[in-house]
Amino acid sequence: xxxxxxxxxxxxxxxxxxxxxxxxxxxxxxxxxxxxxxxxxxxxxxxxxxxxxxxxxxxxxxxxxxxxxxxxxxxxxxxxxxxxxxxxxxxxxxxxxxxxxxxxxxxxxxxxxxxxxxxxxxxxxxxxxxxxxxxxxxxxxxxxxxxxxxxxxxxxxxxxxxxxxxxxxxxxxxxxxxxxxxxxxxxxxxxxxxxxxxxxxxxxxxxxxxxxxxxxxxxxxxxxxxxxxxxxxx
Numbered sequence: 269x270x271x272x273x274x275x276x277x278x279x280x281x282x283x284x285x286x287x288x289x290x291x292x293x294x295x296x297x298x299x300x301x302x303x304x305x306x307x308x309x310x311x312x313x314x315x316x317x318x319x320x321x322x323x324x325x326x327x328x329x330x331x332x333x334x335x336x337x338x339x340x341x342x343x344x345x346x347x348x349x350x351x352x353x354x355x356x357x358x359x360x361x362x363x364x365x366x367x368x369x370x371x372x373x374x375x376x377x378x379x380x381x382x383x384x385x386x387x388x389x390x391x392x393x394x395x396x397x398x399x400x401x402x403x404x405x406x407x408x409x410x411x412x413x414x415x416x417x418x419x420x421x422x423x424x425x426x427x428x429x430x431x432x433x434x435x436x437x438x439x440x441x442x443x444x445x446x447x448x449x450x451x452x453x454x455x456x457x458x459x460x461x462x463x464x465x466x467x468x469x470x471x472x473x474x475x476x477x478x479x480x481x482x483x484x485x486x487x488x489x490x491x492x493x494x495x496x497x498x499x500x501x502x
Contacts, residue, residue: 271382271495272300274438275353278497279380285309285348290337290369291355295323301351302327311347313340337365345374352381354495356421357413366428373502379430380499382438387417390494392442393461396454399479400464403472407464421498430500438495446487451477 275297281287281304289298292312301310307329314320315336323332335341337352337359350369359365369379384391386409389398397409415421422435444450457466465473 270296270300271438271440272297272353274440275351275380275382275497276300276304278382278436278438279349279351279378279499281305281349281351286311286346288312288340288342288347288350288369288372290340290350290352290365291315291358292323292332293319293354295326297351297353298323298327298330298332302330311342313337336360338368340368340372342372344371345377346372347377348374349378349380351379354382354384356381356415356424357383357386359414362414362424363427366424366430370428370430370500370502375502377502378499379425379428379502380497381415381421381425382495382497383413383415383421385416385418385437385494385496386413388494390492391416392491392493395483395491396461396480399476399483402479403476409460415496415498418496421496425498425500428500430502433498433500436497438497439492440495441490441492443490444488447481447484449487450484450491451480 285305286309287301289301289312292298292314298312311331312323313333313335317334320332320334333341338361350373356362373379400407422433425433454461454465456462
């Protein structure tokens with residue numbers, strides 16, 4: 269099951285609400301919010317202009333604006349809920365971002381977020397970093413990112429002043445038809461993993477690729493990934 273419906277369920281998103289998608293990317297969560305609420309009731313922001321353009325194209329009728337979580341271009345209490353899917357660990361200042369999400373959400377409204385379990389070895393990139401550390405024990409990976417370890421997202425919510433905080437774990441299953449389908453995104457230079465691959469010479473890249481192949485099941489294979497989730501009331 270994809271992540272977006274689970275996060276929307278966890279946040280109790282229901283018809284009649286106005287909801288903000290923070291750090292919308294190309295619009296995976298936005299699509300689920302539109303399905304539940306209709307485009308006029310959904311707003312979205314992202315700091316990346318290409319993502320903003322993609323989300324606008326995919327979701328006509330949704331108000332999509334370019335902005336970071338730490339400075340949301342909305343009045344106080346403008347929404348019934350504010351959600352951030354796989355975004356908190358990319359925020360320059362996570363507590364400030366969550367505080368802003370709370371500011372634009374009405375009293376007793378919901379703020380909810382989820383982050384991959386990078387620290388517990390159950391994230392979608394965990395096997396990649398396991399292989400990378402086998403070749404270079406000094407590689408840090410993404411385990412220290414905000415919200416990536418159990419309980420940390422709840423701590424950030426508390427620091428942001430949210431109340432009645434609940435935490436959960438969301439699981440998704442991703443099918444890969446081939447090893448190449450799994451490996452190719454790492455070659456694009458995107459994120460910490462892509463940056464790590466880009467920084468290796470051809471020989472080390474080939475070693476890492478082969479080690480990953482050995483660690484993965486024979487194709488086609490399904491990988492299960494876990495995300496930590498937290499929700500709180502304003």
